[in-house]
Amino acid sequence: DIQLTQSPSSLSASIGDRVTITCRASQGIANYLAWYQQRPGKVPKLLIYAASTLQSGVPSRFSGSGSGTDFTLTISSLQPDDVGSYYCQKFNSAPWTFGQGTKVEIK
Amino acid sequence: EVRLVVSGGGLIQPGGSLRLSCAASGLSVSSHYMAWVRQAPGKGLEWVAFIYSGGSTYYADSVRGRFTVSRDNSKNTLYIEMNTLRAEDTALYYCAAPLGDYYGMDVWGQGTTVTVSS
Numbered sequence: 232d233i234q235l236t237q238s239p240s241s242l243s244a245s246i247g248d249r250v251t252i253t254c255r256a257s258q259g260i261a262n263y264l265a266w267y268q269q270r271p272g273k274v275p276k277l278l279i280y281a282a283s284t285l286q287s288g289v290p291s292r293f294s295g296s297g298s299g300t301d302f303t304l305t306i307s308s309l310q311p312d313d314v315g316s317y318y319c320q321k322f323n324s325a326p327w328t329f330g331q332g333t334k335v336e337i338k
Numbered sequence: 339e340v341r342l343v344v345s346g347g348g349l350i351q352p353g354g355s356l357r358l359s360c361a362a363s364g365l366s367v368s369s370h371y372m373a374w375v376r377q378a379p380g381k382g383l384e385w386v387a388f389i390y391s392g393g394s395t396y397y398a399d400s401v402r403g404r405f406t407v408s409r410d411n412s413k414n415t416l417y418i419e420m421n422t423l424r425a426e427d428t429a430l431y432y433c434a435a436p437l438g439d440y441y442g443m444d445v446w447g448q449g450t451t452v453t454v455s456s
């Protein structure tokens with residue numbers, strides 16, 4: 232099975248910082264990748280699908296890029312509301328594995 | 339309003355069975371696909387299973403042969419039957435679905451807690 236590896240596992244950044252989270256697939260998955268945000272105590276929220284398509288209603292400071300094996304979620308200017316965990320998920324074929332998550336905190 | 343309401347969780351002994359329900363409103367359980375995702379306490383998200391609009395089902399290795407996903411279109415409800423439960427199945431169980439024809443789930447139920455313990 233294809234594995235997804237996210238890095239870093241956690242990060243602490245200042246308000247206004249540019250934050251980048253990477254998700255690497257052990258084999259190519261084209262652009263079948265989604266990104267989610269999970270705030271503490273809340274259900275996951277879809278941010279991006281098809282690697283780079285911003286879901287409706289998601290702030291434009293979020294962006295996704297990549298194809299094949301290497302993917303990136305970028306927050307252009309970190310806001311207090313962005314605290315939480317971020318997960319990538321593959322959809323090219325079953326199993327629809329999630330990455331292990333990246334915890335984002337404010338410095 | 340689009341909504342998924344999950345129910346059926348509880349405390350169950352190892353080896354026992356449980357059926358979770360996910361009642362949908364504002365979307366059809368037979369459109370696109372619907373998935374079950376779980377989250378063990380303090381851990382990350384784990385995909386469990388999904389069912390396509392055509393009825394095909396797929397399972398994570400950790401639950402294949404023990405869990406079964408089904409749906410009742412007349413009740414617009416998704417189910418997961420969980421048998422031979424193990425301590426490692428203890429988690430918050432979510433159902434989730436897309437609002438459109440894309441791969442990414444933007445509607446999530448609130449989750450129901452399954453605790454497997456003697």
